[in-house]
Amino acid sequence: MDRTPRLSRHQWIALDGLAAIAYLLVFAPAAVLATDVPAGVAVPLVVAVGAPVAARRLWPVGVFVVVLAASVAALALGVLTDPFVAAAFALYPVALGTRHPRLPIKVTGAIAVAILVVASVVGTPHGIWPRLGTAVLGAGFLAGAWTAGQVVRARRAEATRTAAEQAAQAVTEERLRIARELHDVVAHSMSVITVQAGTANHVIATHPTEAQKALRVIESTSRTALTEMRQLLGVLRSGGDGVEFAPLPGPSGLPTLVRRAEEAGVQVELDLRGTESLPAGPALSVYRIVQEALTNVVRHAAPARCEITVIVKGGEVTIDVTDDGRRAGRSPAGYAGADTGEQTRPRMPPDRARTGHGLIGMRERVLMYGGSFRAGPRPEGGFAVSARLPLAP
Known part of the structure:
Protein backbone atom coordinates (compact mmCIF):
# COMPACT_ATOMS: atom_id res chain seq x y z
CA MET A 1 0.00 0.00 0.00
CA GLN A 166 -12.55 -3.48 -8.09
CA ALA A 167 -15.09 -2.23 -5.57
CA ALA A 168 -17.94 -3.75 -7.59
CA GLN A 169 -16.01 -7.01 -7.90
CA ALA A 170 -15.38 -7.02 -4.15
CA VAL A 171 -19.12 -6.58 -3.53
CA THR A 172 -19.91 -9.41 -5.94
CA GLU A 173 -17.36 -11.70 -4.32
CA GLU A 174 -18.73 -10.86 -0.89
CA ARG A 175 -22.26 -11.67 -2.01
CA LEU A 176 -21.05 -14.95 -3.51
CA ARG A 177 -19.28 -15.75 -0.26
CA ILE A 178 -22.45 -15.06 1.69
CA ALA A 179 -24.44 -17.23 -0.73
CA ARG A 180 -21.94 -20.04 -0.18
CA GLU A 181 -22.18 -19.61 3.58
CA LEU A 182 -25.98 -19.71 3.39
CA HIS A 183 -25.81 -22.85 1.28
CA ASP A 184 -23.63 -24.55 3.88
CA VAL A 185 -25.87 -23.48 6.76
CA VAL A 186 -29.09 -24.51 5.04
CA ALA A 187 -27.70 -27.77 3.63
CA HIS A 188 -26.34 -28.94 6.96
CA SER A 189 -29.33 -27.90 9.03
CA MET A 190 -31.96 -29.22 6.62
CA SER A 191 -30.15 -32.56 6.37
CA VAL A 192 -30.26 -32.98 10.13
CA ILE A 193 -33.87 -31.78 10.29
CA THR A 194 -34.94 -34.12 7.47
CA VAL A 195 -33.39 -37.16 9.12
CA GLN A 196 -34.86 -36.32 12.52
CA ALA A 197 -38.29 -35.54 11.06
CA GLY A 198 -38.33 -38.91 9.31
CA THR A 199 -37.31 -40.62 12.53
CA ALA A 200 -40.02 -38.87 14.53
CA ASN A 201 -42.60 -39.78 11.93
CA HIS A 202 -41.65 -43.47 12.11
CA VAL A 203 -41.56 -43.82 15.90
CA ILE A 204 -44.17 -41.33 17.11
CA ALA A 205 -46.77 -44.10 17.63
CA THR A 206 -44.51 -46.74 19.19
CA HIS A 207 -41.70 -44.74 20.80
CA PRO A 208 -43.02 -41.27 21.72
CA THR A 209 -39.93 -40.55 23.87
CA GLU A 210 -37.62 -41.05 20.87
CA ALA A 211 -39.94 -38.93 18.73
CA GLN A 212 -39.81 -36.17 21.34
CA LYS A 213 -36.02 -36.35 21.35
CA ALA A 214 -35.96 -36.01 17.55
CA LEU A 215 -38.29 -32.99 17.71
CA ARG A 216 -35.98 -31.32 20.23
CA VAL A 217 -33.08 -31.81 17.83
CA ILE A 218 -35.16 -30.27 15.05
CA GLU A 219 -36.00 -27.27 17.24
CA SER A 220 -32.39 -26.72 18.31
CA THR A 221 -31.00 -27.12 14.78
CA SER A 222 -33.57 -24.81 13.23
CA ARG A 223 -32.95 -22.10 15.85
CA THR A 224 -29.21 -22.24 15.26
CA ALA A 225 -29.69 -22.13 11.51
CA LEU A 226 -31.97 -19.11 11.76
CA THR A 227 -29.42 -17.31 13.92
CA GLU A 228 -26.63 -17.93 11.42
CA MET A 229 -28.84 -16.90 8.49
CA ARG A 230 -29.79 -13.63 10.19
CA GLN A 231 -26.12 -13.01 10.84
CA LEU A 232 -25.17 -13.59 7.22
CA LEU A 233 -28.10 -11.72 5.71
CA GLY A 234 -27.34 -8.77 7.97
CA VAL A 235 -24.11 -8.28 6.04
CA LEU A 236 -26.17 -7.57 2.92
CA ARG A 237 -27.81 -4.57 4.55
CA SER A 238 -26.39 -1.09 4.35
CA GLY A 239 -25.22 -1.21 7.96
CA GLY A 240 -24.48 1.82 10.08
CA ASP A 241 -27.21 0.99 12.61
CA GLY A 242 -24.77 -0.09 15.28
CA VAL A 243 -25.75 -3.76 15.06
CA GLU A 244 -22.95 -6.12 15.98
CA PHE A 245 -23.00 -9.68 14.75
CA ALA A 246 -21.53 -12.66 16.49
CA PRO A 247 -18.12 -13.82 15.23
CA LEU A 248 -18.15 -16.28 12.36
CA PRO A 249 -17.75 -19.93 13.35
CA GLY A 250 -14.43 -21.75 13.45
CA PRO A 251 -12.95 -25.03 14.73
CA SER A 252 -14.26 -24.27 18.21
CA GLY A 253 -17.78 -24.78 16.83
CA LEU A 254 -17.07 -28.27 15.48
CA PRO A 255 -18.12 -30.08 18.69
CA THR A 256 -21.62 -28.66 18.19
CA LEU A 257 -21.70 -30.06 14.64
CA VAL A 258 -20.49 -33.40 15.97
CA ARG A 259 -23.26 -33.46 18.58
CA ARG A 260 -25.91 -32.81 15.94
CA ALA A 261 -24.49 -35.49 13.66
CA GLU A 262 -24.49 -37.99 16.52
CA GLU A 263 -28.12 -37.16 17.19
CA ALA A 264 -28.75 -37.98 13.52
CA GLY A 265 -27.14 -41.41 13.86
CA VAL A 266 -23.48 -40.78 12.99
CA GLN A 267 -20.86 -41.87 15.52
CA VAL A 268 -18.14 -39.23 15.24
CA GLU A 269 -14.57 -39.15 16.50
CA LEU A 270 -13.18 -35.61 16.47
CA ASP A 271 -9.45 -34.85 16.70
CA LEU A 272 -8.37 -31.18 16.77
CA ARG A 273 -4.71 -30.19 17.08
CA GLY A 274 -3.31 -26.66 17.07
CA THR A 275 -6.49 -25.02 15.77
CA GLU A 276 -6.64 -22.38 18.51
CA SER A 277 -4.35 -19.93 16.68
CA LEU A 278 -5.97 -20.15 13.23
CA PRO A 279 -6.75 -16.79 11.54
CA ALA A 280 -10.42 -15.97 10.98
CA GLY A 281 -10.43 -16.79 7.24
CA PRO A 282 -8.89 -20.28 7.38
CA ALA A 283 -10.81 -20.99 10.61
CA LEU A 284 -14.12 -20.34 8.84
CA SER A 285 -13.05 -22.47 5.86
CA VAL A 286 -12.13 -25.35 8.17
CA TYR A 287 -15.53 -25.14 9.84
CA ARG A 288 -17.45 -25.04 6.55
CA ILE A 289 -15.46 -27.87 4.95
CA VAL A 290 -16.03 -30.15 7.95
CA GLN A 291 -19.68 -29.05 8.08
CA GLU A 292 -20.27 -29.92 4.43
CA ALA A 293 -18.41 -33.24 4.69
CA LEU A 294 -20.34 -34.18 7.82
CA THR A 295 -23.60 -33.15 6.17
CA ASN A 296 -22.85 -35.56 3.33
CA VAL A 297 -22.25 -38.33 5.85
CA VAL A 298 -25.59 -37.62 7.55
CA ARG A 299 -27.40 -37.37 4.23
CA HIS A 300 -25.90 -40.34 2.39
CA ALA A 301 -24.45 -42.78 4.93
CA ALA A 302 -26.12 -42.42 8.33
CA PRO A 303 -26.14 -44.45 10.45
CA ALA A 304 -22.36 -44.67 10.09
CA ARG A 305 -19.06 -44.09 11.83
CA CYS A 306 -17.05 -40.97 10.95
CA GLU A 307 -13.57 -39.74 11.85
CA ILE A 308 -12.68 -36.05 11.65
CA THR A 309 -9.09 -34.87 12.01
CA VAL A 310 -7.99 -31.25 11.82
CA ILE A 311 -4.27 -30.64 12.37
CA VAL A 312 -2.38 -27.34 12.14
CA LYS A 313 1.30 -28.07 11.59
CA GLY A 314 4.16 -26.89 9.42
CA GLY A 315 2.37 -23.81 8.11
CA GLU A 316 -0.71 -25.64 6.83
CA VAL A 317 -4.03 -27.02 7.97
CA THR A 318 -4.81 -30.67 7.25
CA ILE A 319 -8.46 -31.72 7.21
CA ASP A 320 -9.50 -35.36 6.89
CA VAL A 321 -13.09 -36.59 7.13
CA THR A 322 -13.72 -40.30 6.56
CA ASP A 323 -16.69 -42.60 7.13
CA ASP A 324 -17.38 -46.31 6.75
CA GLY A 325 -20.33 -45.75 4.42
CA ARG A 326 -22.78 -47.90 6.35
CA ARG A 327 -26.50 -47.51 5.73
CA ALA A 328 -28.60 -50.31 7.15
CA GLY A 329 -32.33 -50.89 6.97
CA ARG A 330 -32.45 -50.93 10.78
CA SER A 331 -31.11 -48.10 12.93
CA PRO A 332 -28.25 -48.93 15.30
CA ALA A 333 -28.69 -48.99 19.03
CA GLY A 334 -28.69 -45.59 20.61
CA TYR A 335 -30.07 -43.86 17.51
CA ALA A 336 -33.49 -42.25 17.61
CA GLY A 337 -35.72 -44.80 15.92
CA ALA A 338 -33.88 -47.90 17.11
CA ASP A 339 -35.65 -51.24 17.10
CA THR A 340 -38.63 -49.96 15.16
CA GLY A 341 -38.45 -52.59 12.50
CA GLU A 342 -39.05 -49.92 9.86
CA GLN A 343 -37.21 -50.36 6.57
CA THR A 344 -35.64 -47.32 4.98
CA ARG A 345 -36.52 -46.41 1.42
CA PRO A 346 -34.16 -47.55 -1.35
CA ARG A 347 -31.43 -44.99 -1.90
CA MET A 348 -28.70 -44.34 -4.34
CA PRO A 349 -25.38 -45.90 -3.26
CA PRO A 350 -23.74 -43.38 -0.92
CA ASP A 351 -20.48 -43.03 -2.84
CA ARG A 352 -22.30 -42.27 -6.10
CA ALA A 353 -24.60 -39.71 -4.49
CA ARG A 354 -21.91 -37.46 -3.08
CA THR A 355 -21.51 -35.06 -5.95
CA GLY A 356 -22.77 -31.60 -6.76
CA HIS A 357 -22.47 -28.19 -5.15
CA GLY A 358 -21.24 -29.48 -1.79
CA LEU A 359 -17.97 -30.92 -3.08
CA ILE A 360 -17.58 -27.98 -5.49
CA GLY A 361 -17.98 -25.53 -2.62
CA MET A 362 -15.38 -27.35 -0.52
CA ARG A 363 -12.94 -27.41 -3.44
CA GLU A 364 -13.44 -23.66 -4.06
CA ARG A 365 -12.72 -22.86 -0.43
CA VAL A 366 -9.49 -24.85 -0.55
CA LEU A 367 -8.34 -23.43 -3.90
CA MET A 368 -8.97 -19.91 -2.60
CA TYR A 369 -6.00 -20.45 -0.28
CA GLY A 370 -3.91 -22.26 -2.89
CA GLY A 371 -4.37 -25.63 -1.23
CA SER A 372 -5.24 -29.13 -2.45
CA PHE A 373 -8.47 -31.09 -2.21
CA ARG A 374 -9.39 -34.74 -2.76
CA ALA A 375 -12.70 -36.50 -2.27
CA GLY A 376 -13.88 -39.95 -3.27
CA PRO A 377 -14.76 -43.49 -2.22
CA ARG A 378 -12.35 -45.43 -0.02
CA PRO A 379 -11.08 -48.85 -1.16
CA GLU A 380 -12.22 -50.41 2.11
CA GLY A 381 -15.66 -48.80 1.80
CA GLY A 382 -17.09 -45.48 2.71
CA PHE A 383 -16.03 -42.00 1.62
CA ALA A 384 -13.05 -39.73 2.33
CA VAL A 385 -12.57 -35.98 2.10
CA SER A 386 -9.05 -34.59 2.41
CA ALA A 387 -8.01 -30.95 2.23
CA ARG A 388 -4.76 -29.02 2.72
CA LEU A 389 -4.86 -25.26 3.36
CA PRO A 390 -1.50 -23.44 3.45
CA LEU A 391 -1.28 -20.62 5.95
CA ALA A 392 0.24 -17.25 5.13
CA PRO A 393 3.70 -16.82 6.75
Whole structure:
Protein backbone atom coordinates (compact mmCIF):
# COMPACT_ATOMS: atom_id res chain seq x y z
CA MET A 1 0.00 0.00 0.00
CA ASP A 2 1.30 3.47 -0.91
CA ARG A 3 1.80 5.41 2.32
CA THR A 4 3.36 8.49 0.67
CA PRO A 5 1.66 11.59 2.12
CA ARG A 6 -0.21 13.62 -0.51
CA LEU A 7 -0.34 17.38 -0.63
CA SER A 8 -3.62 19.12 0.02
CA ARG A 9 -5.21 21.58 -2.42
CA HIS A 10 -4.06 24.54 -0.34
CA GLN A 11 -0.50 23.23 -0.35
CA TRP A 12 -0.55 22.90 -4.14
CA ILE A 13 -1.85 26.47 -4.45
CA ALA A 14 0.97 27.62 -2.17
CA LEU A 15 3.48 25.89 -4.45
CA ASP A 16 1.94 27.64 -7.45
CA GLY A 17 2.46 30.93 -5.60
CA LEU A 18 6.12 30.08 -5.07
CA ALA A 19 6.43 29.25 -8.79
CA ALA A 20 4.95 32.64 -9.69
CA ILE A 21 7.41 34.43 -7.37
CA ALA A 22 10.33 32.48 -8.83
CA TYR A 23 9.26 33.39 -12.36
CA LEU A 24 9.10 37.09 -11.49
CA LEU A 25 12.47 37.01 -9.76
CA VAL A 26 14.09 35.43 -12.82
CA PHE A 27 12.46 37.38 -15.66
CA ALA A 28 11.60 40.78 -14.15
CA PRO A 29 15.27 41.93 -14.05
CA ALA A 30 15.64 40.98 -17.73
CA ALA A 31 12.59 43.08 -18.56
CA VAL A 32 14.07 46.08 -16.75
CA LEU A 33 17.31 45.70 -18.71
CA ALA A 34 15.44 45.75 -22.05
CA THR A 35 16.92 48.72 -24.00
CA ASP A 36 13.98 49.64 -26.20
CA VAL A 37 11.09 49.15 -23.73
CA PRO A 38 10.52 51.46 -20.74
CA ALA A 39 10.60 49.74 -17.36
CA GLY A 40 7.13 51.12 -16.64
CA VAL A 41 5.79 48.98 -19.47
CA ALA A 42 8.11 45.97 -19.31
CA VAL A 43 7.74 45.20 -15.59
CA PRO A 44 3.89 45.26 -15.54
CA LEU A 45 3.88 42.98 -18.58
CA VAL A 46 6.16 40.48 -16.86
CA VAL A 47 4.01 40.68 -13.73
CA ALA A 48 0.89 40.07 -15.87
CA VAL A 49 2.60 37.02 -17.35
CA GLY A 50 3.92 35.46 -14.14
CA ALA A 51 1.71 36.52 -11.23
CA PRO A 52 -1.62 34.99 -12.35
CA VAL A 53 -0.18 31.46 -12.41
CA ALA A 54 -0.47 31.47 -8.62
CA ALA A 55 -4.25 31.12 -9.09
CA ARG A 56 -4.20 28.63 -11.98
CA ARG A 57 -5.94 25.94 -9.89
CA LEU A 58 -8.71 28.32 -8.82
CA TRP A 59 -9.64 29.79 -12.23
CA PRO A 60 -7.82 27.69 -14.86
CA VAL A 61 -9.37 29.09 -18.03
CA GLY A 62 -9.35 32.75 -16.94
CA VAL A 63 -5.74 32.59 -15.74
CA PHE A 64 -4.61 30.94 -18.98
CA VAL A 65 -6.32 33.58 -21.14
CA VAL A 66 -4.72 36.42 -19.15
CA VAL A 67 -1.25 34.84 -19.15
CA LEU A 68 -1.38 33.97 -22.86
CA ALA A 69 -2.52 37.48 -23.83
CA ALA A 70 0.18 39.07 -21.69
CA SER A 71 2.78 36.66 -23.12
CA VAL A 72 1.86 37.53 -26.71
CA ALA A 73 2.02 41.26 -25.90
CA ALA A 74 5.38 40.86 -24.14
CA LEU A 75 6.75 38.86 -27.07
CA ALA A 76 5.58 41.49 -29.55
CA LEU A 77 7.39 44.22 -27.57
CA GLY A 78 10.51 42.13 -27.15
CA VAL A 79 10.14 41.88 -23.38
CA LEU A 80 9.42 38.13 -23.21
CA THR A 81 12.56 36.00 -23.50
CA ASP A 82 11.14 32.58 -22.55
CA PRO A 83 9.06 30.40 -24.94
CA PHE A 84 5.66 30.82 -23.23
CA VAL A 85 6.71 28.89 -20.13
CA ALA A 86 4.16 30.63 -17.90
CA ALA A 87 1.39 30.16 -20.46
CA ALA A 88 2.18 26.44 -20.73
CA PHE A 89 2.21 26.21 -16.94
CA ALA A 90 -1.24 27.83 -16.86
CA LEU A 91 -2.57 25.63 -19.68
CA TYR A 92 -1.85 22.35 -17.85
CA PRO A 93 -4.80 22.54 -15.37
CA VAL A 94 -7.10 23.56 -18.26
CA ALA A 95 -6.15 20.38 -20.12
CA LEU A 96 -6.46 18.40 -16.90
CA GLY A 97 -10.07 19.52 -16.46
CA THR A 98 -11.20 19.07 -20.06
CA ARG A 99 -13.12 15.79 -20.23
CA HIS A 100 -14.00 15.68 -23.92
CA PRO A 101 -11.15 17.16 -25.99
CA ARG A 102 -11.69 17.56 -29.71
CA LEU A 103 -8.27 16.14 -30.54
CA PRO A 104 -7.03 12.81 -29.17
CA ILE A 105 -3.87 12.66 -27.09
CA LYS A 106 -1.82 11.05 -29.88
CA VAL A 107 -2.65 13.93 -32.24
CA THR A 108 -1.74 16.68 -29.76
CA GLY A 109 1.46 14.83 -28.84
CA ALA A 110 2.43 14.54 -32.50
CA ILE A 111 1.71 18.25 -32.97
CA ALA A 112 3.94 19.12 -30.02
CA VAL A 113 6.82 17.04 -31.40
CA ALA A 114 6.39 18.46 -34.91
CA ILE A 115 6.40 22.04 -33.62
CA LEU A 116 9.53 21.48 -31.59
CA VAL A 117 11.25 19.95 -34.63
CA VAL A 118 10.21 22.93 -36.77
CA ALA A 119 11.44 25.28 -34.08
CA SER A 120 14.85 23.69 -34.17
CA VAL A 121 14.95 24.46 -37.90
CA VAL A 122 13.50 27.99 -37.77
CA GLY A 123 15.80 29.07 -34.99
CA THR A 124 16.11 29.50 -31.26
CA PRO A 125 15.49 32.64 -29.22
CA HIS A 126 19.13 33.45 -29.87
CA GLY A 127 19.08 32.62 -33.57
CA ILE A 128 18.50 34.68 -36.69
CA TRP A 129 14.79 35.32 -35.98
CA PRO A 130 14.66 35.45 -32.18
CA ARG A 131 11.02 36.38 -31.81
CA LEU A 132 9.84 33.87 -34.41
CA GLY A 133 11.90 31.13 -32.82
CA THR A 134 10.46 31.99 -29.39
CA ALA A 135 6.91 31.94 -30.78
CA VAL A 136 7.40 28.55 -32.44
CA LEU A 137 9.00 27.06 -29.33
CA GLY A 138 6.20 28.56 -27.26
CA ALA A 139 3.61 26.82 -29.45
CA GLY A 140 5.45 23.55 -28.90
CA PHE A 141 5.49 24.11 -25.14
CA LEU A 142 1.76 24.83 -25.18
CA ALA A 143 1.01 21.68 -27.18
CA GLY A 144 3.21 19.68 -24.82
CA ALA A 145 1.47 21.08 -21.73
CA TRP A 146 -1.94 20.28 -23.21
CA THR A 147 -0.83 16.72 -24.03
CA ALA A 148 0.63 16.20 -20.54
CA GLY A 149 -2.60 17.39 -18.93
CA GLN A 150 -4.69 15.09 -21.10
CA VAL A 151 -2.44 12.11 -20.36
CA VAL A 152 -2.68 12.67 -16.62
CA ARG A 153 -6.45 13.17 -16.85
CA ALA A 154 -6.82 9.90 -18.81
CA ARG A 155 -4.70 8.03 -16.26
CA ARG A 156 -6.71 9.40 -13.37
CA ALA A 157 -9.97 8.48 -15.09
CA GLU A 158 -8.64 4.98 -15.71
CA ALA A 159 -7.54 4.67 -12.08
CA THR A 160 -10.98 5.81 -10.91
CA ARG A 161 -12.69 3.36 -13.26
CA THR A 162 -10.42 0.54 -12.12
CA ALA A 163 -11.09 1.34 -8.47
CA ALA A 164 -14.84 1.33 -9.13
CA GLU A 165 -14.60 -2.01 -10.94
CA GLN A 166 -12.55 -3.48 -8.09
CA ALA A 167 -15.09 -2.23 -5.57
CA ALA A 168 -17.94 -3.75 -7.59
CA GLN A 169 -16.01 -7.01 -7.90
CA ALA A 170 -15.38 -7.02 -4.15
CA VAL A 171 -19.12 -6.58 -3.53
CA THR A 172 -19.91 -9.41 -5.94
CA GLU A 173 -17.36 -11.70 -4.32
CA GLU A 174 -18.73 -10.86 -0.89
CA ARG A 175 -22.26 -11.67 -2.01
CA LEU A 176 -21.05 -14.95 -3.51
CA ARG A 177 -19.28 -15.75 -0.26
CA ILE A 178 -22.45 -15.06 1.69
CA ALA A 179 -24.44 -17.23 -0.73
CA ARG A 180 -21.94 -20.04 -0.18
CA GLU A 181 -22.18 -19.61 3.58
CA LEU A 182 -25.98 -19.71 3.39
CA HIS A 183 -25.81 -22.85 1.28
CA ASP A 184 -23.63 -24.55 3.88
CA VAL A 185 -25.87 -23.48 6.76
CA VAL A 186 -29.09 -24.51 5.04
CA ALA A 187 -27.70 -27.77 3.63
CA HIS A 188 -26.34 -28.94 6.96
CA SER A 189 -29.33 -27.90 9.03
CA MET A 190 -31.96 -29.22 6.62
CA SER A 191 -30.15 -32.56 6.37
CA VAL A 192 -30.26 -32.98 10.13
CA ILE A 193 -33.87 -31.78 10.29
CA THR A 194 -34.94 -34.12 7.47
CA VAL A 195 -33.39 -37.16 9.12
CA GLN A 196 -34.86 -36.32 12.52
CA ALA A 197 -38.29 -35.54 11.06
CA GLY A 198 -38.33 -38.91 9.31
CA THR A 199 -37.31 -40.62 12.53
CA ALA A 200 -40.02 -38.87 14.53
CA ASN A 201 -42.60 -39.78 11.93
CA HIS A 202 -41.65 -43.47 12.11
CA VAL A 203 -41.56 -43.82 15.90
CA ILE A 204 -44.17 -41.33 17.11
CA ALA A 205 -46.77 -44.10 17.63
CA THR A 206 -44.51 -46.74 19.19
CA HIS A 207 -41.70 -44.74 20.80
CA PRO A 208 -43.02 -41.27 21.72
CA THR A 209 -39.93 -40.55 23.87
CA GLU A 210 -37.62 -41.05 20.87
CA ALA A 211 -39.94 -38.93 18.73
CA GLN A 212 -39.81 -36.17 21.34
CA LYS A 213 -36.02 -36.35 21.35
CA ALA A 214 -35.96 -36.01 17.55
CA LEU A 215 -38.29 -32.99 17.71
CA ARG A 216 -35.98 -31.32 20.23
CA VAL A 217 -33.08 -31.81 17.83
CA ILE A 218 -35.16 -30.27 15.05
CA GLU A 219 -36.00 -27.27 17.24
CA SER A 220 -32.39 -26.72 18.31
CA THR A 221 -31.00 -27.12 14.78
CA SER A 222 -33.57 -24.81 13.23
CA ARG A 223 -32.95 -22.10 15.85
CA THR A 224 -29.21 -22.24 15.26
CA ALA A 225 -29.69 -22.13 11.51
CA LEU A 226 -31.97 -19.11 11.76
CA THR A 227 -29.42 -17.31 13.92
CA GLU A 228 -26.63 -17.93 11.42
CA MET A 229 -28.84 -16.90 8.49
CA ARG A 230 -29.79 -13.63 10.19
CA GLN A 231 -26.12 -13.01 10.84
CA LEU A 232 -25.17 -13.59 7.22
CA LEU A 233 -28.10 -11.72 5.71
CA GLY A 234 -27.34 -8.77 7.97
CA VAL A 235 -24.11 -8.28 6.04
CA LEU A 236 -26.17 -7.57 2.92
CA ARG A 237 -27.81 -4.57 4.55
CA SER A 238 -26.39 -1.09 4.35
CA GLY A 239 -25.22 -1.21 7.96
CA GLY A 240 -24.48 1.82 10.08
CA ASP A 241 -27.21 0.99 12.61
CA GLY A 242 -24.77 -0.09 15.28
CA VAL A 243 -25.75 -3.76 15.06
CA GLU A 244 -22.95 -6.12 15.98
CA PHE A 245 -23.00 -9.68 14.75
CA ALA A 246 -21.53 -12.66 16.49
CA PRO A 247 -18.12 -13.82 15.23
CA LEU A 248 -18.15 -16.28 12.36
CA PRO A 249 -17.75 -19.93 13.35
CA GLY A 250 -14.43 -21.75 13.45
CA PRO A 251 -12.95 -25.03 14.73
CA SER A 252 -14.26 -24.27 18.21
CA GLY A 253 -17.78 -24.78 16.83
CA LEU A 254 -17.07 -28.27 15.48
CA PRO A 255 -18.12 -30.08 18.69
CA THR A 256 -21.62 -28.66 18.19
CA LEU A 257 -21.70 -30.06 14.64
CA VAL A 258 -20.49 -33.40 15.97
CA ARG A 259 -23.26 -33.46 18.58
CA ARG A 260 -25.91 -32.81 15.94
CA ALA A 261 -24.49 -35.49 13.66
CA GLU A 262 -24.49 -37.99 16.52
CA GLU A 263 -28.12 -37.16 17.19
CA ALA A 264 -28.75 -37.98 13.52
CA GLY A 265 -27.14 -41.41 13.86
CA VAL A 266 -23.48 -40.78 12.99
CA GLN A 267 -20.86 -41.87 15.52
CA VAL A 268 -18.14 -39.23 15.24
CA GLU A 269 -14.57 -39.15 16.50
CA LEU A 270 -13.18 -35.61 16.47
CA ASP A 271 -9.45 -34.85 16.70
CA LEU A 272 -8.37 -31.18 16.77
CA ARG A 273 -4.71 -30.19 17.08
CA GLY A 274 -3.31 -26.66 17.07
CA THR A 275 -6.49 -25.02 15.77
CA GLU A 276 -6.64 -22.38 18.51
CA SER A 277 -4.35 -19.93 16.68
CA LEU A 278 -5.97 -20.15 13.23
CA PRO A 279 -6.75 -16.79 11.54
CA ALA A 280 -10.42 -15.97 10.98
CA GLY A 281 -10.43 -16.79 7.24
CA PRO A 282 -8.89 -20.28 7.38
CA ALA A 283 -10.81 -20.99 10.61
CA LEU A 284 -14.12 -20.34 8.84
CA SER A 285 -13.05 -22.47 5.86
CA VAL A 286 -12.13 -25.35 8.17
CA TYR A 287 -15.53 -25.14 9.84
CA ARG A 288 -17.45 -25.04 6.55
CA ILE A 289 -15.46 -27.87 4.95
CA VAL A 290 -16.03 -30.15 7.95
CA GLN A 291 -19.68 -29.05 8.08
CA GLU A 292 -20.27 -29.92 4.43
CA ALA A 293 -18.41 -33.24 4.69
CA LEU A 294 -20.34 -34.18 7.82
CA THR A 295 -23.60 -33.15 6.17
CA ASN A 296 -22.85 -35.56 3.33
CA VAL A 297 -22.25 -38.33 5.85
CA VAL A 298 -25.59 -37.62 7.55
CA ARG A 299 -27.40 -37.37 4.23
CA HIS A 300 -25.90 -40.34 2.39
CA ALA A 301 -24.45 -42.78 4.93
CA ALA A 302 -26.12 -42.42 8.33
CA PRO A 303 -26.14 -44.45 10.45
CA ALA A 304 -22.36 -44.67 10.09
CA ARG A 305 -19.06 -44.09 11.83
CA CYS A 306 -17.05 -40.97 10.95
CA GLU A 307 -13.57 -39.74 11.85
CA ILE A 308 -12.68 -36.05 11.65
CA THR A 309 -9.09 -34.87 12.01
CA VAL A 310 -7.99 -31.25 11.82
CA ILE A 311 -4.27 -30.64 12.37
CA VAL A 312 -2.38 -27.34 12.14
CA LYS A 313 1.30 -28.07 11.59
CA GLY A 314 4.16 -26.89 9.42
CA GLY A 315 2.37 -23.81 8.11
CA GLU A 316 -0.71 -25.64 6.83
CA VAL A 317 -4.03 -27.02 7.97
CA THR A 318 -4.81 -30.67 7.25
CA ILE A 319 -8.46 -31.72 7.21
CA ASP A 320 -9.50 -35.36 6.89
CA VAL A 321 -13.09 -36.59 7.13
CA THR A 322 -13.72 -40.30 6.56
CA ASP A 323 -16.69 -42.60 7.13
CA ASP A 324 -17.38 -46.31 6.75
CA GLY A 325 -20.33 -45.75 4.42
CA ARG A 326 -22.78 -47.90 6.35
CA ARG A 327 -26.50 -47.51 5.73
CA ALA A 328 -28.60 -50.31 7.15
CA GLY A 329 -32.33 -50.89 6.97
CA ARG A 330 -32.45 -50.93 10.78
CA SER A 331 -31.11 -48.10 12.93
CA PRO A 332 -28.25 -48.93 15.30
CA ALA A 333 -28.69 -48.99 19.03
CA GLY A 334 -28.69 -45.59 20.61
CA TYR A 335 -30.07 -43.86 17.51
CA ALA A 336 -33.49 -42.25 17.61
CA GLY A 337 -35.72 -44.80 15.92
CA ALA A 338 -33.88 -47.90 17.11
CA ASP A 339 -35.65 -51.24 17.10
CA THR A 340 -38.63 -49.96 15.16
CA GLY A 341 -38.45 -52.59 12.50
CA GLU A 342 -39.05 -49.92 9.86
CA GLN A 343 -37.21 -50.36 6.57
CA THR A 344 -35.64 -47.32 4.98
CA ARG A 345 -36.52 -46.41 1.42
CA PRO A 346 -34.16 -47.55 -1.35
CA ARG A 347 -31.43 -44.99 -1.90
CA MET A 348 -28.70 -44.34 -4.34
CA PRO A 349 -25.38 -45.90 -3.26
CA PRO A 350 -23.74 -43.38 -0.92
CA ASP A 351 -20.48 -43.03 -2.84
CA ARG A 352 -22.30 -42.27 -6.10
CA ALA A 353 -24.60 -39.71 -4.49
CA ARG A 354 -21.91 -37.46 -3.08
CA THR A 355 -21.51 -35.06 -5.95
CA GLY A 356 -22.77 -31.60 -6.76
CA HIS A 357 -22.47 -28.19 -5.15
CA GLY A 358 -21.24 -29.48 -1.79
CA LEU A 359 -17.97 -30.92 -3.08
CA ILE A 360 -17.58 -27.98 -5.49
CA GLY A 361 -17.98 -25.53 -2.62
CA MET A 362 -15.38 -27.35 -0.52
CA ARG A 363 -12.94 -27.41 -3.44
CA GLU A 364 -13.44 -23.66 -4.06
CA ARG A 365 -12.72 -22.86 -0.43
CA VAL A 366 -9.49 -24.85 -0.55
CA LEU A 367 -8.34 -23.43 -3.90
CA MET A 368 -8.97 -19.91 -2.60
CA TYR A 369 -6.00 -20.45 -0.28
CA GLY A 370 -3.91 -22.26 -2.89
CA GLY A 371 -4.37 -25.63 -1.23
CA SER A 372 -5.24 -29.13 -2.45
CA PHE A 373 -8.47 -31.09 -2.21
CA ARG A 374 -9.39 -34.74 -2.76
CA ALA A 375 -12.70 -36.50 -2.27
CA GLY A 376 -13.88 -39.95 -3.27
CA PRO A 377 -14.76 -43.49 -2.22
CA ARG A 378 -12.35 -45.43 -0.02
CA PRO A 379 -11.08 -48.85 -1.16
CA GLU A 380 -12.22 -50.41 2.11
CA GLY A 381 -15.66 -48.80 1.80
CA GLY A 382 -17.09 -45.48 2.71
CA PHE A 383 -16.03 -42.00 1.62
CA ALA A 384 -13.05 -39.73 2.33
CA VAL A 385 -12.57 -35.98 2.10
CA SER A 386 -9.05 -34.59 2.41
CA ALA A 387 -8.01 -30.95 2.23
CA ARG A 388 -4.76 -29.02 2.72
CA LEU A 389 -4.86 -25.26 3.36
CA PRO A 390 -1.50 -23.44 3.45
CA LEU A 391 -1.28 -20.62 5.95
CA ALA A 392 0.24 -17.25 5.13
CA PRO A 393 3.70 -16.82 6.75
